[in-house]
Amino acid sequence: MMYVSTRGAAPKADFEEALLAGLAPDGGLYMPETWPQLSSLPASPTGAYAAAAAHVMTPYMGGNPGEAELFALVSDAYERFADPDTAPLKTIGLDLYLLELFHGPTLAFKDFAMQVLSRLMERALKRRGQRTTIVGATSGDTGAAAVEAFRGRDDIELFILYPHGRISDVQRKQMTTATEDNIHAIAIEGTFDDTQAIVKALFGDAEFRTRHALSAINSINWARIVAQTVYYYTAAAKLGTACHPSFSVPTGNFGDIFAGFASSLMGLSMGRLVIATNENDILARTLETGRYEPKGVVPTDSPSMDIQISSNFERLLFEESGRDADLVNRAMADLKAKGHFDLPPATLARIRERFTAWRVTRDEAADATRALFNETGMIIDPHTAVGVVAGKREQERSGGSMVVLSTAHPAKFPEAVTRATGRAADIPERLVERLQGRERLQILPNSAAAVADVIARHAANRPQA
Numbered sequence: 081m082m083y084v085s086t087r088g089a090a091p092k093a094d095f096e097e098a099l100l101a102g103l104a105p106d107g108g109l110y111m112p113e114t115w116p117q118l119s120s121l122p123a124s125p126t127g128a129y130a131a132a133a134a135h136v137m138t139p140y141m142g143g144n145p146g147e148a149e150l151f152a153l154v155s156d157a158y159e160r161f162a163d164p165d166t167a168p169l170k171t172i173g174l175d176l177y178l179l180e181l182f183h184g185p186t187l188a189f190k191d192f193a194m195q196v197l198s199r200l201m202e203r204a205l206k207r208r209g210q211r212t213t214i215v216g217a218t219s220g221d222t223g224a225a226a227v228e229a230f231r232g233r234d235d236i237e238l239f240i241l242y243p244h245g246r247i248s249d250v251q252r253k254q255m256t257t258a259t260e261d262n263i264h265a266i267a268i269e270g271t272f273d274d275t276q277a278i279v280k281a282l283f284g285d286a287e288f289r290t291r292h293a294l295s296a297i298n299s300i301n302w303a304r305i306v307a308q309t310v311y312y313y314t315a316a317a318k319l320g321t322a323c324h325p326s327f328s329v330p331t332g333n334f335g336d337i338f339a340g341f342a343s344s345l346m347g348l349s350m351g352r353l354v355i356a357t358n359e360n361d362i363l364a365r366t367l368e369t370g371r372y373e374p375k376g377v378v379p380t381d382s383p384s385m386d387i388q389i390s391s392n393f394e395r396l397l398f399e400e401s402g403r404d405a406d407l408v409n410r411a412m413a414d415l416k417a418k419g420h421f422d423l424p425p426a427t428l429a430r431i432r433e434r435f436t437a438w439r440v441t442r443d444e445a446a447d448a449t450r451a452l453f454n455e456t457g458m459i460i461d462p463h464t465a466v467g468v469v470a471g472k473r474e475q476e477r478s479g480g481s482m483v484v485l486s487t488a489h490p491a492k493f494p495e496a497v498t499r500a501t502g503r504a505a506d507i508p509e510r511l512v513e514r515l516q517g518r519e520r521l522q523i524l525p526n527s528a529a530a531v532a533d534v535i536a537r538h539a540a541n542r543p544q545a
């Protein structure tokens with residue numbers, strides 16, 4: 081299995097190269113050259129999430145690692161998940177389900193991929209005798225998951241950028257209380273989009289990128305997407321082969337829903353993929369009008385989705401334009417020069433065949449949280465609430481089974497949850513432990529040069545091995 085860049089000008093890479101590079105050298109995102117086919121999970125072994133993960137992910141690895149080694153690696157990655165089912169499916173209405181993806185160590189869906197990614201990276205670096213500098217951008221959850229997955233790992237420095245004052249206190253402390261020397265939390269005076277732009281700018285500087293051996297842990301890294309395809313399979317398997325569920329996915333950077341799309345391209349039969357957005361509704365506007373046009377980010381109760389530049393939309397554009405790298409390059413150039421790009425009608429039509437988008441307001445999400453709590457006693461987080469509202473709307477429109485991805489634990493967002501339901505969610509013990517201790521962070525202006533300087537100074541002061 082080889083990987084190609086969405087911008088068409090990078091050499092093909094194997095899985096390990098794509099994993100360590102993160103972003104392709106031409107600025108594009110890696111995509112598999114062909115889609116492995118897997119219409120469903122084998123009937124046996126059933127239940128075991130790690131076995132399913134190894135089975136779904138193996139074809140993407142090109143034999144490095146092979147399925148047995150990958151199985152051992154993912155088994156270790158998912159061992160500390162709090163629910164024995166890893167990704168349990170709960171019924172919340174008529175043919176309406178919640179896929180709970182928050183039982184990992186940092187209580188958000190990011191743990192599913194990050195726990196695997198860190199192990200794959202460490203393995204690759206050891207094999208090659210290399211070290212790496214990870215630079216990541218986070219609106220809260222990716223950073224927490226990355227800190228947890230990479231803390232204390234040999235040969236890996238993690239610099240994680242988050243928008244200052246725009247994530248929840250819990251999310252911030254999950255990153256800033258890490259005591260390990262290889263973890264560096266940096267608050268940027270800007271939005272998540274600014275932090276993501278800084279990451280891309282650092283990768284765009286070829287000399288800096290090579291000198292510091294940069295790697296990425298955001299969903300621009302293909303390995304993240306692969307690991308996130310697995311739970312679409314396990315959810316579908318639980319509902320049975322006759323059911324072709326739709327999936328409602330709270331969406332920001334478009335990585336999680338792209339993993340669902342990837343599963344459908346692999347042959348998993350499903351209904352619609354529902355893009356559930358908050359007031360930062362660029363994707364809903366794009367599907368409606370055909371124009372991708374970021375507007376200013378507004379803060380909401382679902383801060384992890386306060387994103388206007390959805391990185392992985394580039395992957396969708398590439399795939400649904402018939403893998404037209406020239407078109408992707410033109411779109412990205414237009415975005416830079418004019419602040420928007422227009423989807424060709426045929427590409428828009430193909431996207432609409434598979435995806436529906438619903439914009440959900442803060443009040444609608446809070447009402448849904450309250451209603452579910454009153455009906456079932458269940459407390460959901462504000463991102464999941466956006467997914468529930470969008471999922472129900474789509475179910476009313478097109479019918480069928482609907483699986484809503486429950487992307488975070490409500491304890492991560494106590495203010496919004498308490499406002500909606502009148503009570504806060506119980507805080508799991510594993511979170512309590514992580515919130516203690518002194519916070520360690522730097523606040524930097526919205527400047528790639530400032531971040532580059534911190535990384536360079538740290539490298540210069542690192543004791544030589």
Ligand SMILES: Cc1ncc(COP(=O)(O)O)c(C=O)c1O
Nearest residue numbers: 221331332333334335336384487
């Ligand atoms: C809790 C939560 N839900 C949803 C999302 C959106 O996921 P994606 O960026 O993959 O679209 C995020 C952030 O990525 C998140 O942290």
Ligand SMILES: N[C@@H](CCOP(=O)(O)O)C(=O)O
Nearest residue numbers: 218219220221222298299384
């Ligand atoms: N919502 C995310 C934003 C980054 O998304 P990623 O999936 O590309 O890492 C976050 O919580 O940081």
